[in-house]
Amino acid sequence: MIQYIVDAFAEQLFEGNPAAICVLDQWIEDDLMLKIAQENNLSETAFTVKEGNGYRLRWFTPGGEIDLCGHATLATAFVIMNYVDKTLNNITFQTLSGELIVKKNQDLYEIQFPSYSLISIEVTKDMEKAIGFRPLEAWMGRDLVCVLQNEEQVESATPDLQKTKELPGMLLHVTAPSAVFDCVSRSFAPKFNIPEDPVCGSGHCHIAPLWAQKLKKDKIIARQASRRGGTLQCKINNDRVELAGKAVLFAIAELFVTNNKRNVDE
Incomplete structure (x- = not known):
């Protein structure tokens, strides 16, 4: 099994958010996908199988x-368009969150x-x-979003991960307005054994609409202020968020694992 590791929402290597991508001929057992994700110990490992004219995509944390x-979707599209089928400029993924379409626009990958x-x-x-720090506001979607007073608080925050699990x-996500970008944020996922997510695409499906409403604009430039850092270009259109970013290949490896084939609908 071939696995790619890609830095997503990155201008260069060693920034953005790394994701592992496995492009499969057929599905393998869920337990094996989880074990691969745990062995990689990245925030996400993505698995994808071609179905018809598109792909089905699943994401595993440790x-x-x-x-x-978000970032593993961008990374998967980058891998398919550059290493699997170079004729493609857009891909439709079927996922647990419905249909996701990725379009390539020069070196940007745009995802709705x-x-x-x-x-x-x-x-x-x-x-x-x-x-x-005491948040100024708290908002609840799939995740908890806490608005802090300023970007200095976001950058210096060191959350108690055990207490964070109880929220x-x-x-x-902690976020604040920024002097350079529209907003700055950091994302923590200890419930998934991820202390901090370097750049969280799905998190910005919370964060971007919030700041779009606050700033009364439909285009948001967001900065993830993690140690690696990453920039997301966000566009809000009713109930959809378009995230755009770049990606860089870090590695291609062969995994020596048993491929137990299964039907994804079983």
Whole structure:
């Protein structure tokens, strides 16, 4: 089995968010996909199989399968368009979050995702204890989004990961307005054995619509202020979020694992 490792939402190697990509002929057992994800120990490992004119795509963290991952979708499209079928300029993926379309625009990969509906919730002492700063606002979608006072708080935050696990939502995102970009954010996923996600695409399906509403604009330049860092160009269109970014290949490897074939519908 061939596996690619790609830095997504990256201008150059060693920035953005790395993802492992396995392009399969047929599906393998879920348990094996999880073990590969755990062995890689990256925030996401993506598995894809060609179906008709498109591909079915699944994402695994070291803690289990998830319903949406932006950077691994971008990385998968990059691999297919550059190493599997160079004639393609767009790909339709079938996923747990529905149909996702990726278009190649020169060196940018543009992906349309469903945006998450956000509900304003009460800021609690548990949030303050977990983050180390008291949020100005808290919003709930699939994940918890906490708005901090400024980008310095976002950059210096060192959340207590055990306390973060006790907060609502799958992931925790902290965000604030930025002097250079429209917003700056960081993403934490200890419930999935990921202390910090370097660049979180699905997180920006929460963050971008929030700042679009606050700033009254439909195009957002977002910066993920992790150690690796990454920039996302976001466009909001009703209930969809378009994320665009670049990708860089880091490695191609052969995995020596038993390929137990199965039907994805079983």
